[in-house]
Amino acid sequence: MQNFTRRKVLALGAMGVAMPWVTKASAQERKITVAAYSDIFEDIYKKAVIEPFMKANPGIRVDYMGMPTSAQNLGMLRAQKAAPQIDVCIMDVVVAKAGGDEGIYKPVTAEQLPVMKQLVPAAIIEGVPGPAVTFDTIVMMYALSKFPTPPTSWKELWNKQHAGRIAIDAPPNLLGVGLTLIANKLAGGGDYRQSIDKGIQLLGEMAPLVQTWDPKPNPYAAVANGVVDLGIGYNARAQTISKQNADRMAVAMPEEGSIAQINTINLVNGSKQPEAALQFMSYALSAEAQATFTEALYYVPTNKGAAISEEARKKTAATPERMARMIDVDWIEVAKFRDKITEQWRRNVISRS
Amino acid sequence: MYLEVESLEKRYGHFAPSVSDLSFSLGQGELLGLLGPSGCGKTTTLRMISGLVQATSGKIKVGGQDVTRLPTYRRNMGVMFQSYALFPHMTIAENVAFGLQMRKARHADIAKRVESALAMVHLSGVAERKPRELSGGQQQRVALARALVIEPDILLLDEPLSNLDAKLRDNMRGEIRDIQQRLRMTTVFVTHDQTEAMAICDRIIVMNRGKLEQIGTPHDIYENPATPMVAEFVGRINRLEGQWRSDGAIAVGDSLLQVKDGGGTGRVLIMIRPHRIDLGAWGTASAGSAEENTIAGTIRHVTYVGDTFQYEVATTGGLLQVEKATSSMADPFQPGDAVTLRWKTRDTLTFSTEIAG
Amino acid sequence: MTVSTVDADARSGGGRLLLTLLLPIIFVNVIAFIAPVANLVAMSFREATATGSMKEGMDLATWSSLVGDAYYWSMLWRTIWIGALITLVTLVLSYPLALFVSRAEKAKALLIVLCISPLLISAVVRTYGWMVILGDQGFLPALLRSFNVTPPRLINSQLGVVIGMTEILMPYMILSLLSGFGKLDTTLEQAAETLGAGPLTVFRRIVLPLSMPGVLLGCLLCFVLAVSSFITPKMLGGGRVALLATEIYDQAIVTLNWPVAACLSVLILIVFGTALLFYGQLSKIVE
Numbered sequence: 001m002q003n004f005t006r007r008k009v010l011a012l013g014a015m016g017v018a019m020p021w022v023t024k025a026s027a028q029e030r031k032i033t034v035a036a037y038s039d040i041f042e043d044i045y046k047k048a049v050i051e052p053f054m055k056a057n058p059g060i061r062v063d064y065m066g067m068p069t070s071a072q073n074l075g076m077l078r079a080q081k082a083a084p085q086i087d088v089c090i091m092d093v094v095v096a097k098a099g100g101d102e103g104i105y106k107p108v109t110a111e112q113l114p115v116m117k118q119l120v121p122a123a124i125i126e127g128v129p130g131p132a133v134t135f136d137t138i139v140m141m142y143a144l145s146k147f148p149t150p151p152t153s154w155k156e157l158w159n160k161q162h163a164g165r166i167a168i169d170a171p172p173n174l175l176g177v178g179l180t181l182i183a184n185k186l187a188g189g190g191d192y193r194q195s196i197d198k199g200i201q202l203l204g205e206m207a208p209l210v211q212t213w214d215p216k217p218n219p220y221a222a223v224a225n226g227v228v229d230l231g232i233g234y235n236a237r238a239q240t241i242s243k244q245n246a247d248r249m250a251v252a253m254p255e256e257g258s259i260a261q262i263n264t265i266n267l268v269n270g271s272k273q274p275e276a277a278l279q280f281m282s283y284a285l286s287a288e289a290q291a292t293f294t295e296a297l298y299y300v301p302t303n304k305g306a307a308i309s310e311e312a313r314k315k316t317a318a319t320p321e322r323m324a325r326m327i328d329v330d331w332i333e334v335a336k337f338r339d340k341i342t343e344q345w346r347r348n349v350i351s352r353s
Numbered sequence: 354m355y356l357e358v359e360s361l362e363k364r365y366g367h368f369a370p371s372v373s374d375l376s377f378s379l380g381q382g383e384l385l386g387l388l389g390p391s392g393c394g395k396t397t398t399l400r401m402i403s404g405l406v407q408a409t410s411g412k413i414k415v416g417g418q419d420v421t422r423l424p425t426y427r428r429n430m431g432v433m434f435q436s437y438a439l440f441p442h443m444t445i446a447e448n449v450a451f452g453l454q455m456r457k458a459r460h461a462d463i464a465k466r467v468e469s470a471l472a473m474v475h476l477s478g479v480a481e482r483k484p485r486e487l488s489g490g491q492q493q494r495v496a497l498a499r500a501l502v503i504e505p506d507i508l509l510l511d512e513p514l515s516n517l518d519a520k521l522r523d524n525m526r527g528e529i530r531d532i533q534q535r536l537r538m539t540t541v542f543v544t545h546d547q548t549e550a551m552a553i554c555d556r557i558i559v560m561n562r563g564k565l566e567q568i569g570t571p572h573d574i575y576e577n578p579a580t581p582m583v584a585e586f587v588g589r590i591n592r593l594e595g596q597w598r599s600d601g602a603i604a605v606g607d608s609l610l611q612v613k614d615g616g617g618t619g620r621v622l623i624m625i626r627p628h629r630i631d632l633g634a635w636g637t638a639s640a641g642s643a644e645e646n647t648i649a650g651t652i653r654h655v656t657y658v659g660d661t662f663q664y665e666v667a668t669t670g671g672l673l674q675v676e677k678a679t680s681s682m683a684d685p686f687q688p689g690d691a692v693t694l695r696w697k698t699r700d701t702l703t704f705s706t707e708i709a710g
Numbered sequence: 711m712t713v714s715t716v717d718a719d720a721r722s723g724g725g726r727l728l729l730t731l732l733l734p735i736i737f738v739n740v741i742a743f744i745a746p747v748a749n750l751v752a753m754s755f756r757e758a759t760a761t762g763s764m765k766e767g768m769d770l771a772t773w774s775s776l777v778g779d780a781y782y783w784s785m786l787w788r789t790i791w792i793g794a795l796i797t798l799v800t801l802v803l804s805y806p807l808a809l810f811v812s813r814a815e816k817a818k819a820l821l822i823v824l825c826i827s828p829l830l831i832s833a834v835v836r837t838y839g840w841m842v843i844l845g846d847q848g849f850l851p852a853l854l855r856s857f858n859v860t861p862p863r864l865i866n867s868q869l870g871v872v873i874g875m876t877e878i879l880m881p882y883m884i885l886s887l888l889s890g891f892g893k894l895d896t897t898l899e900q901a902a903e904t905l906g907a908g909p910l911t912v913f914r915r916i917v918l919p920l921s922m923p924g925v926l927l928g929c930l931l932c933f934v935l936a937v938s939s940f941i942t943p944k945m946l947g948g949g950r951v952a953l954l955a956t957e958i959y960d961q962a963i964v965t966l967n968w969p970v971a972a973c974l975s976v977l978i979l980i981v982f983g984t985a986l987l988f989y990g991q992l993s994k995i996v997e
Contacts, residue, residue: 071762071964071965074966075966075968078764078968094761095762097761097763098762099763100763101761101763102763102764165846169949170949172965211948212866212948212949213866213948214866214944214949216944216945226847227846227847335761336760336761338760339760339965339967342965350949350950353950403904404904405900405903405904424908425900425903426903426906430904431904432900432904436895438898438901440898440901440902440916441893451902452905455906456906499905503905
């Protein structure tokens with residue numbers, strides 16, 4: 001308390017008397033705030049990327065702000081539009097696009113951020129302010145005790161043996177949106193931009209087997225805790241949680257291929273430390289940081305030069321054969337009819353369960 | 354006998370019974386008072402008759418039919434509560450009509466009977482008002498009308514006058530008696546006020562500690578109380594202690610007292626009402642006779658209360674209260690005056706000390 | 711009455727003190743209630759693109775698309791009737807309890823504390839408790855299976871939401887009922903009995919009408935809480951129960967369509983206003 005008061009007095013004094021000194025001090029140590037996912041992502045990202053960056057750049061302090069979802073991340077900045085307190089956002093590409101359209105993020109170019117030239121082509125997305133920093137894929141999680149042999153196909157979701165033991169995050173959650181596109185491909189529904197009717201119809205057949213369309217707290221815990229036997233989720237998180245619950249839960253990447261989820265790294269429009277922010281983004285996209293993060297959390301790196309171990313490669317979709325089977329999705333296009341997908345689910349899928 | 358109560362008892366848990374061994378009967382059209390100090394069991398008795406309290410044992414019969422185990426709502430008894438218990442969410446007419454609706458009376462019939470019931474208690478103009486818009490006295494009349502309109506077998510009144518001011522109470526008392534007489538309604542009236550009971554009851558039961566002390570007409574109760582408790586409860590009274598003599602007289606201090614039909618041995622309790630004692634100047638007294646007792650005393654204290662003088666007189670037997678009607682003349686006695694106290698033999702009440710104990 | 715008192719005080723100078731004392735709460739109200747609601751209303755007149763970004767300028771586009779969409783109408787009705795159902799079930803379960811507590815002679819204070827003690831635990835934790843009890847592998851289904859009964863779906867369904875919400879709202883209902891039971895007086899019931907009313911009639915004609923103020927207050931409170939709560943419906947609904955409150959959450963937090971979320975929030979405010987109006991009218995009738 002006393003300490004606090006003294007500090008306050010000091011701060012007040014600094015305003016009036018020591019202004020030149022303060023300016024000099026802040027020039028020496030610049031501070032930026034990075035907002036990204038909370039939970040596991042936060043724990044690992046801090047260790048794998050932020051701490052090494054601060055060690056390499058002693059003049060820059062990076063604060064991490066954990067957000068449960070990308071939408072909440074953008075929401076925070078909408079509220080701070082006049083004076084943003086965040087400098088860099090890592091978030092889903094769909095949300096980043098919306099924020100970019102509102103002018104909340106500033107588009108970056110390869111001139112500002114030369115490391116962008118090292119990225120895979122898919123990492124530079126038209127209309128999105130920042131480049132992709134991680135790729136992930138939708139996978140199935142299953143309870144080890146219920147599967148003598150690991151499932152290999154999405155069709156396992158239609159297996160009547162699992163009646164009442166399946167957890168699916170329904171749209172508007174992007175996992176559900178992704179599953180719609182996967183189902184549409186399984187049903188031979190053709191280009192999703194034209195129609196997803198066949199996919200919806202197929203999902204309707206799965207619906208009676210589903211226990212919950214909104215697993216709490218999340219689908220990973222639902223499988224790991226034995227609430228359900230089968231669920232869908234994102235690979236990186238699923239891998240990490242299955243490592244923590246090795247006797248209960250495992251991850252399957254179905255042979256029909258999957259859909260990528262993309263996180264981009266974006267510069268906030270109005271950041272007070274744009275140079276430091278760019279410096280951090282540059283590091284986050286570097287081969288070194290990308291490799292370290294993948295080893296720790298199994299996201300697919302976006303930097304071509306990221307050297308990853310065989311073990312980590314097995315746990316990601318980064319093998320050439322898996323990459324070849326990926327279902328091509330333009331998330332920005334999909335976002336335009338996300339509402340329609342949600343409505344279709346409510347009318348024709350969830351209502352049948 | 355219309356209402357018969359036999360060996361009625363009420364116990365709560367392991368405590369001493371609230372009412373025990375209570376038996377009495379009541380003729381058609383009779384008004385019975387249940388009189389006693391608070392906690393004597395009179396209200397419990399009334400509630401057992403109405404069915405609101407289950408009797409532990411004993412019987413209650415109405416017109417020969419045993420109703421002891423019948424629930425209240427099948428007993429057809431009109432009850433008037435101390436707090437009137439009018440339904441606050443209903444109009445006066447609805448309150449009075451309630452019992453008739455329960456009896457499935459016809460609509461037109463109900464309206465007519467409600468009207469005449471309200472007329473009977475002089476409240477014709479307030480039918481559409483709510484109870485809280487009425488004065489205490491009016492509310493009480495409504496309660497009476499509501500209890501009577503169902504033509505109950507028995508009317509039970511639980512301290513109906515205790516919430517009214519003194520003047521209104523006297524009026525209401527008369528009115529209740531009037532209506533009761535007119536309808537020849539068999540009625541049980543609970544009160545702790547002996548004047549009230551005496552004024553309107555045909556007979557009175559005095560209760561104490563859950564037991565019947567005496568049952569009788571007001572005159573009986575006052576003139577021939579069965580126990581000292583009754584004697585003391587129904588009016589002011591003097592207490593003297595004496596010793597039976599073999600000749601049937603009683604020795605109190607230096608004096609001898611005669612009694613109406615005496616005889617006994619050992620100690621005896623004597624009770625005399627203050628206003629039945631005559632005072633005379635010392636020496637004017639003739640000696641005691643078989644008709645009259647006299648005893649010498651000295652005035653200790655005089656209190657003037659308007660209609661009476663209240664004297665405190667020291668005698669060899671102890672202090673006695675004497676009450677004399679005042680007149681326009683001055684106070685005839687002063688403290689310190691030697692006086693003779695004189696009263697009729699038949700006003701000398703005696704009780705064996707075991708009862709008094 | 712109140713106004714004239716304030717006027718009189720203001721003239722005497724006591725009003726200045728009163729105003730000074732009221733200032734903090736007025737200030738807090740403006741900051742914490744009026745300004746956000748105004749902001750919400752303003753937001754409802756904006757529009758979001760398909761990808762979630764908000765357009766500049768204000769118009770009625772979001773409102774008109776909402777009003778024209780049968781889906782939202784059905785959601786509104788579902789919200790109202792599930793809210794009403796939860797309120798009714800809560801009332802039916804709480805009424806006897808509250809009556810018992812209000813008549814308890816011994817340990818009444820203890821019983822009241824017991825009734826409201828669930829409020830000491832957050833609704834989220836209690837909802838997790840229900841997930842454990844009612845879940846697929848939970849206590850109750852296991853018990854039913856041990857009697858060879860196939861358990862129905864107790865959570866991840868409308869039933870689950872009703873069960874969970876009822877338990878969560880019962881303390882509020884019981885408190886409201888207790889506060890409204892002031893007019894009840896056992897003597898009145900006894901009076902009705904002596905007039906020939908059996909237990910059911912006594913309840914219908916005396917106890918129920920006299921406890922109506924508490925019933926109405928409890929119903930208003932529980933209905934408003936039921937309609938506005940989203941955590942329990944989300945956790946126990948399993949995505950099968952789409953209500954206004956959960957849709958607001960989805961639109962604001964998942965789809966990022968703040969204008970639609972704002973419209974739906976205004977809609978809920980209208981529902982509350984209507985409920986309050988009903989309450990006012992009904993309490994005048996039962997008064």
